[in-house]
Amino acid sequence: MKIAYLIMAHNTPRHVQRLVSALSTSSAGFFIHVDRKSRLSDFSVTGDGVHFTKKRVAVFWGDFTQVEAILALIEAALADERRFERFVLLSGADYPLRSASEIESFFESHPKTEFINLVPMPSVAAGKPISRLSTYWLRPATPRPFRAVQRLLMMARVLPRERDYRSCFGGLAPYAGSTWWALSRDACEYIADVANRETRLVRFHRHAHCPDESFFQTILGNSDFKSRIARNLTYTDWSAGGRSPATISDRHLPILRTQSSFPEEDVYGTGPMLFARKFTDERGDLVAELDRHILERWRTGS
Numbered sequence: 001m002k003i004a005y006l007i008m009a010h011n012t013p014r015h016v017q018r019l020v021s022a023l024s025t026s027s028a029g030f031f032i033h034v035d036r037k038s039r040l041s042d043f044s045v046t047g048d049g050v051h052f053t054k055k056r057v058a059v060f061w062g063d064f065t066q067v068e069a070i071l072a073l074i075e076a077a078l079a080d081e082r083r084f085e086r087f088v089l090l091s092g093a094d095y096p097l098r099s100a101s102e103i104e105s106f107f108e109s110h111p112k113t114e115f116i117n118l119v120p121m122p123s124v125a126a127g128k129p130i131s132r133l134s135t136y137w138l139r140p141a142t143p144r145p146f147r148a149v150q151r152l153l154m155m156a157r158v159l160p161r162e163r164d165y166r167s168c169f170g171g172l173a174p175y176a177g178s179t180w181w182a183l184s185r186d187a188c189e190y191i192a193d194v195a196n197r198e199t200r201l202v203r204f205h206r207h208a209h210c211p212d213e214s215f216f217q218t219i220l221g222n223s224d225f226k227s228r229i230a231r232n233l234t235y236t237d238w239s240a241g242g243r244s245p246a247t248i249s250d251r252h253l254p255i256l257r258t259q260s261s262f263p264e265e266d267v268y269g270t271g272p273m274l275f276a277r278k279f280t281d282e283r284g285d286l287v288a289e290l291d292r293h294i295l296e297r298w299r300t301g302s
Contacts (some may be wrong), residue, residue, distance in 0.1 A: 002027045002107040004084035005074035008066075010035035010059060013042045014281040016092045020047050023100045023289070029060075029084060031076045032092075033069045035059045051076065060140040061243065064205055066179070066212035071195055074188050085111070088182040093278035094234065095248075095287055097256055099294050103274055114187050114225050115176030117232045117268045118217050125267045128176035132209040133165040133244030139207065168204040170183070175221035176214040177268070180234045187225050194219050209219050231262065233274040248279050248286060 005023055009016050009032055020030050029049040034040050036058040043052070055072040059065045070089065086107045096103060100106055122130040136159070138147050153159035165174065183191075195202060201218075205211040220226060237252065238244040248256075256276055264270050279287060 001086060001284060002082055002084045003088060003104060003107060003218055004029045004077035006030060006077060006087060006089045007032045007092055009040045009043060012092050012281045013263040015279050016043060017045050018287050019095055020050060022096050023157060025100045027104060027136055029080060029082060030107040031073050033073050058141060062210045063139055064211050065141060072268050074192055078192060080187060085185050085282045087188045089180050090275060091277055094275050095279050096275055097273055104292045112228050114220060114229045115233050116181035116229060118221055118229050120176050121176045133174055134162055136161055136163055136250060137207045137209045142203060168200055172218060172222045175217040178219045179212045181232050187220060190223060191216060191219055231271040233272060235276040244276060248276060253289060256290060257268060277285050282289045
């Protein structure tokens with residue numbers, strides 16, 4: 001199973017090296033997008049099959065720039081002559097909870113399953129309101145004077161704050177989920193084709209809120225791939241609320257050592273956990289502890 005790991009990085013350069021080292025095999029390739037706001041020279045990641053995307057996007061939270069960076073990663077991995085069969089989207093702060101060989105075996109056993117969180121919008125349980133689409137999102141990358149003008153036009157009701165997504169979506173049903181996923185080559189080719197062909201859908205999402213959590217889901221949720229979808233594979237701790245998950249710390253180690261699947265009551269359903277986020281550069285000791293646990297489990301076959 002040839003796996004392309006698509007890595008979105010903006011900080012934690014030392015941890016990105018740990019991530020690549022942990023997942024490196026003869027069948028793996030690594031495509032890394034470094035935020036244009038970050039220094040590329042900080043990411044001196046070494047290893048076989050490591051590629052940095054030529055296209056670099058200045059990525060902002062909640063903005064379409066996240067989608068643009070992901071599409072750049074998909075495009076780079078699809079163009080590679082090794083013809084990867086599985087595409088796994090990770091952040092530069094992720095880390096595997098199983099060995100690289102176990103992960104490859106897992107995907108070999110599930111060659112057609114698309115691992116991506118998916119719920120119809122709106123979803124109160126998943127925290128995905130329809131306002132993410134219907135409210136016009138002022139893009140943070142827009143120069144401040146232009147944003148100020150846009151706000152004034154909205155206050156004067158010249159520029160509508162609310163918009164009808166149905167006029168753009170047509171017969172498409174809106175879906176949402178989580179940013180991180182593990183998709184087949186076929187699914188990624190389909191996403192790339194839709195992104196190139198459906199320019200109106202792309203333009204609409206440029207002013208949607210958190211489109212990285214709805215753009216890909218809406219494309220796949222309205223396709224033949226929907227019947228093959230299962231929940232994603234990345235553990236995150238959102239218990240504290242807010243717009244960012246908790247940083248992995250010592251208190252998470254018992255969970256990551258003993259819990260191999262998501263609980264039944266999870267809003268996206270149960271399923272295996274293969275990765276976790278988010279780790280920091282400074283906690284290499286946590287990563288080392290996880291590595292010891294993974295090695296011990298592999299030795300005992302548990």
